[in-house]
Amino acid sequence: MKVVVTKSYDESCAYVADMICKLVNEKPNCKLGLATGGTPVPMYKKLIEANKAGKVDFAQVRTVNLDEYCGIPETHDQSYRYFMNTNLFDHIDIDKANTYVPNGMAEDVDAECAAYDERIQEFGGIDLQLLGIGHDGHIGFNEPADHFSCGTNCVELTDMTIDANARFFANRDDVPRQALTMGMQAIMQAKAVLMVVSGADKAEIIRKSFCGPITPEVPASILQLHPNVTLVGDEAALAGLKEEGLV
Numbered sequence: 341m342k343v344v345v346t347k348s349y350d351e352s353c354a355y356v357a358d359m360i361c362k363l364v365n366e367k368p369n370c371k372l373g374l375a376t377g378g379t380p381v382p383m384y385k386k387l388i389e390a391n392k393a394g395k396v397d398f399a400q401v402r403t404v405n406l407d408e409y410c411g412i413p414e415t416h417d418q419s420y421r422y423f424m425n426t427n428l429f430d431h432i433d434i435d436k437a438n439t440y441v442p443n444g445m446a447e448d449v450d451a452e453c454a455a456y457d458e459r460i461q462e463f464g465g466i467d468l469q470l471l472g473i474g475h476d477g478h479i480g481f482n483e484p485a486d487h488f489s490c491g492t493n494c495v496e497l498t499d500m501t502i503d504a505n506a507r508f509f510a511n512r513d514d515v516p517r518q519a520l521t522m523g524m525q526a527i528m529q530a531k532a533v534l535m536v537v538s539g540a541d542k543a544e545i546i547r548k549s550f551c552g553p554i555t556p557e558v559p560a561s562i563l564q565l566h567p568n569v570t571l572v573g574d575e576a577a578l579a580g581l582k583e584e585g586l587v
């Protein structure tokens with residue numbers, strides 16, 4: 341694993357945006373796995389700036405997002421499709437037909453999950469998967485469990501995740517209780533994984549994920565088995581790794 345310790349969140353976002361731009365420039369038809377959440381938002385702004393400045397061209401890129409809430413339409417301002425459109429896709433030269441987010445309104449959830457995995461396989465897999473991490477160690481919405489998930493699946497969100505995401509909704513009760521998430525198979529098969537973290541509140545889960553046992557109780561710990569992970573974070577978020585002597 342490569343660990344990149346930055347002086348600030350902004351520097352982390354710049355590093356990650358640069359990595360993505362480099363990949364897109366080297367492989368214009370690459371497949372990017374994308375994440376939502378608060379952490380990548382400034383990084384997406386940097387991608388928009390780079391695109392507007394003519395430094396990167398997304399016309400041939402395909403994207404596949406990690407997850408989507410169940411039961412809210414894509415027009416809902418908290419759906420992850422809406423998030424991706426407003427934070428990135430609406431502002432760059434990507435063909436939206438080449439951007440995929442699971443359909444959280446699908447009537448046949450199993451068919452939707454299977455189709456999502458088939459699409460990723462048709463792509464030939466993901467070149468670079470961007471990840472954040474939840475305080476409980478979730479990646480995508482793969483929550484702590486007694487086994488690692490395999491394919492795209494429907495999950496019950498934990499109280500910790502509902503609490504964390506309540507900040508985006510008018511009331512905690514409005515936060516959907518279920519979500520569709522890419523499973524560990526597609527994440528682990530990505531050619532490269534790029535995790536971005538910020539802030540002292542993520543330090544303990546980062547330590548557990550990368551220095552503790554590999555266990556589905558800490559879903560991100562599976563990344564210890566991935567051959568090409570880059571973890572980018574500020575000093576506060578990576579303080580636990582420093583204590584463990586990993587950086």
Ligand code: F6R
Pocket residue numbers: 374375376377378379380406407471472473474478479480481
């Ligand atoms: C979102 C996702 C989640 C977030 C995680 C961290 O697509 O996959 O795993 O990355 O919940 O969210 P923030 O960045 O808001 O702390």
